[in-house]
Amino acid sequence: MKTVGIVGLGLIGGSLGLDLRSHNFNVLGISHRQETCEKAKQIGAVDEYIVLSENSEVDEVKTKLLQGVEIVFICTPIDKITPTLKRLIPYLLPKTIVTDVGSVKTPIVQACSQLWDYFIGGHPMAGTARQGIEAAQNDLFVGAAYVLTPTETTPLVARERVEEIARSLGSIIYTCMPEEHDRAVAWISHLPVMVSAALIDACMSETDPKVFNLARQLASSGFRDTSRVGGGNPELGLMMAQYNQENLLRSLFSYRARLDRLIDTIKRENWDNLESILELTQRSRSEFLSSSHCSIINS
Structure with missing residues (x-):
């Protein structure tokens, strides 16, 4: 069973976890708040979790969990995406695929692609007026646009794998340049x-x-x-x-x-x-x- 990591367990991250688990993925949730992780576990959005605050250390157990992840979805606010990737890099295997869900792509793709070779920008255009893990719901991405913004240097395997997962969620895939x-x-x-x-x-x-x-x-x-x-x-x-x-x-x-x-x-x-x-x-x-x-x- 493939393991997917989700950093940021709000509406998008929590809903992503619910759907991925229903498609037989093992989901590792990562948040800086213990209560958010526990709620995500309670509603079935994650199989296991790591509490990773700014001051907490990544011990051997957490490192092993992170290195077992095939793909990481960064579902934090836009301004936290690049710092989050920087924080994760020391604990990821070299070919772990990393993507994000931010609604702005150019500055994120520019920064993250320089930090990580296997990064691809993404934007699932789905949501509700509610926020937080309590708002997470099944099938949020069905029929919604899911935009991928690969660059010339994005490995094909990263694009294909994220696209495959997005299609399994019922999303409609679009591919364009970050600037577009x-x-x-x-x-x-x-x-x-x-x-x-x-x-x-x-x-x-x-x-x-x-x-x-x-x-x-x-x-x-x-x-x-x-x-x-x-x-x-x-x-x-x-x-x-x-x-x-x-x-x-x-x-x-x-x-x-x-x-x-x-x-x-x-x-x-x-x-x-x-x-x-x-x-x-x-x-x-x-x-x-x-x-x-x-x-x-x-x-």
């Missing part, structure tokens, strides 16, 4: 978080208590849908902005230009033009989403 990934997700993931956050912030600026309370009471599916990602994990949104700053700013500036155009159109009462814009976006949304699983960069 970051530009694409800036549009469809990172920009919506910031726009949604601004929407919530704008609504909170209403100064008439009666109107404010009425708006809250009337808020239904439209507002809930458009505000959902802006009300998510602040740490994740911060990491998106810090690690994908250039691409996020590019998409925000483009969005602002179109928002300004709408404002100007409404101020001028140019209703025919507004109708044309809305008709175009109605058609464009269907066209855009219908190609969300196209094969342009599909492997």
Whole structure:
């Protein structure tokens, strides 16, 4: 039975553990918190675990466990991925495959590929509004995009093995360059978080208590849908902005230009033009989403 290591036992790491165990993998969970490891064991997300805090030492038993791992999935926040790999390197066998699940790829792939020959960037685009090991669930990755970002130096065996595992989870595999990934997700993931956050912030600026309370009471599916990602994990949104700053700013500036155009159109009462814009976006949304699983960069 193959052993997979999962560092970071939150929503993604815990869900990954549940699914891999159901596919007959032995899962070694690694977290800096004892209680998280125990919870992961309790819900069946890991077979065994290592508590590996910043100050803890890796003893002989832990070293033996780590050297028995075929693949390591680093499921920590973006800013912890590279430091985590550095911490693990002394205890891994030379051909252990390492991958991550971060939503930004270019800086991670650049740093980690220099540290470890058998590293390949990955991004399973799945999640829920909930966080932590308590949110872990079976089949989270079924039907979800799983992006792999190999470089020219990525060993073929690393790509093939991670792809094989991702397919076993029911994911749809896409392969592209790290830079292409970051530009694409800036549009469809990172920009919506910031726009949604601004929407919530704008609504909170209403100064008439009666109107404010009425708006809250009337808020239904439209507002809930458009505000959902802006009300998510602040740490994740911060990491998106810090690690994908250039691409996020590019998409925000483009969005602002179109928002300004709408404002100007409404101020001028140019209703025919507004109708044309809305008709175009109605058609464009269907066209855009219908190609969300196209094969342009599909492997």
